[in-house]
Amino acid sequence: MKLLGFQKYKKIHMIGIGGSGMIGVATILQKRGFKVTGSDLTITGELNELKKLGAKVQIGHEPKLIKNADLIVASSAISKRNPELVYANQSGLTIIPRAEMLGTLMKPYRSIAVAGSHGKTSTTSIIASIFNAANLSPTYVIGGQVLSVGRSSNLGEGDYMVVEADESDGSFLHLQPDVAVITNIDNDHLNFYESDQNKLNQSFVSFAENLPFYGHILLNLDNVNIRKISKKIHRKQITFGFSAKNRFQISNVHIKNGTQKFKLVDHLNNKKNYKFATKLSGKHNLYNVTAAICVALEEKISIKNIAKGLDDFKGVGRRFEISNIYIDSKTQVVIDDYGHHPAEIDATIQATKEKFPREKICMIFEPHRFSRTQQLFDDFVKVLSKVDYLLLLDIYPASERPIRGVSSRKLISEISKNHKNTYLMSGANPIDWLQVNHHQFSVIITQGAGTISKLHQKIQNKWQ
Known part of the structure; x- marks a missing residue:
């Protein structure tokens, strides 16, 4: 096995260990013989697999696991006010971003x-x-x-x-x-x-x-x-x-x-x-x-x-991932996709129409970040008007504060000027809506990078 230049740092603590970029690095480090600890707000399937390899993972950001660490790796999503990060800074521990660790592993x-x-x-x-x-x-x-x-x-x-x-x-x-x-x-x-x-x-x-x-x-x-x-x-x-x-x-x-x-x-x-x-x-x-x-x-x-x-190659999770569900004995195609930029959404729609050319499409979309919604507002209006039915969830903030005048309500108000089948799901349950209206389309797309993956899983659990 190839030697790494930081072998003396035996105990590595990772803040935000469950993030999409962090979990892979943590797994490689654990398999390379380092003692990995980490923290996050929830435990995912991959984190459970990492724990089976011997890593210690805590829910929440109390600094208890950090005290014996030789090195701290922090996700870019972590706030500077994070209590673990504050403790590490006060203790004089070496702190590096996830990408620096990845670059060193390479x-x-x-x-x-x-x-x-x-x-x-x-x-x-x-x-x-x-x-x-x-x-x-x-x-x-x-x-x-x-x-x-x-x-x-x-x-x-x-x-x-x-x-x-x-x-x-x-x-x-x-x-x-x-x-x-x-x-x-x-x-x-x-x-x-x-x-x-x-x-x-x-x-x-x-x-x-x-x-x-x-x-x-x-x-x-x-x-x-x-x-x-x-x-x-x-x-x-x-x-x-x-x-x-x-x-x-x-x-x-x-x-x-x-x-x-x-x-x-x-x-x-x-x-x-x-x-x-x-x-x-x-x-x-x-x-x-x-x-x-x-x-x-x-x-x-x-x-x-x-x-x-x-x-x-069988694909990647949440990248145009196709499955079937059965609502009232009717087969529905479900496509789960991570894309949250208008160009990515457009690519999903075009690929869906290419693969299912005669089918009507219902997209459930969760906008990601207030800043992106504001900057690309007109592009979102244009691309989201291309599906037959649109269910719009509230904006996922991703640690951002709300921006005055930027909301899903404003977005759907603009889309609905030229598109009648648009529905704001703020406070409503999309699953209830699908139960009543599923006969009007045969392809459901769950689109976005926030919590919509959990909604997709609920849809699967109810009708798979």
Whole structure:
């Protein structure tokens, strides 16, 4: 097993250990022989699995577990007023952000980091699946549950480590991968970047420049913001997308029996054609799959193993995750999706219409953050008008304070000017509404990044 440079820090305490980015890091540390403790507000299934490995996890943020720690790792979601963080600061303990620990774990490996506004989790997971198919046994840390294994991380035995790089708080600048991917850059998390798209774009340049001189970066040149920054990146670039300006061009896309089949043309290699297929739906997933394929090709993985990795891939939890329920003996398709930006919601809707072209759609959406709802208000109005029925939940604050004049009521008031089947669920139970109205549609989408996953589970429990 590869040696790490911080072996003397035996006891590591993680504040916010159950977060999507934290749990994977905690699991890798525990499996590497460190004594991991942590705290969070609830115990999840993955935290229970971590406890079985020997980690100690407490509910709440009392500083009792922190007192014997050598090192503190804090989630970016943790307030500076958190009592554990206050105690750690007063005690002079070393405190680092989650991304710095992730970057340190990556150092002994040939590392691959996937960044971008959308598609990071799926792309990272697909890369891991391909590398597993090639018997490379990668270590990976991902921001969602890989459905085939039921967890978000794995300590492999090989030389590769594949991780998701989070730009939302600038923490991805702690990473120094050998290979990087930027899937796209959109107008998300702008509150951290002072509502300045140029500052967000520049952060991706800085991320790319963190690569060593011998590294390379894969860029989706179809994306307008990536095109803007590509000339500022002084590392080898490998481009992919639908445009012929990319080195790897996606073409001849067609759907057969629910499978997307396509060709990939390598314009740098005598226009060599590769044929691939994926069970994932939507154009956005063709970008994700292609990014993973290009990473694998550059690592000299065979076409046979790439195809096997794509076929083995079962998806990621809450990323267009499809299941069936039965209401009054009628089969309903339920799609659960984490997307909370208008572009992600639009991708979900388009993929649903592609997979179920003649079916009516009911979307239950929980807006995420007051600031995002305010900044992208018109975009939300436009995209949420594309479904047949809309149930809108209250805004999930995600530690933000309310902003005057920003609410789900205002959002649905605007949508309902041109869309009659819109319903505000503030204080109402969506399950009761579904029981009465389910005969009007056959596809239900639970969309968002807050507590809506719990609603999805309640729907499953009632009608599965």
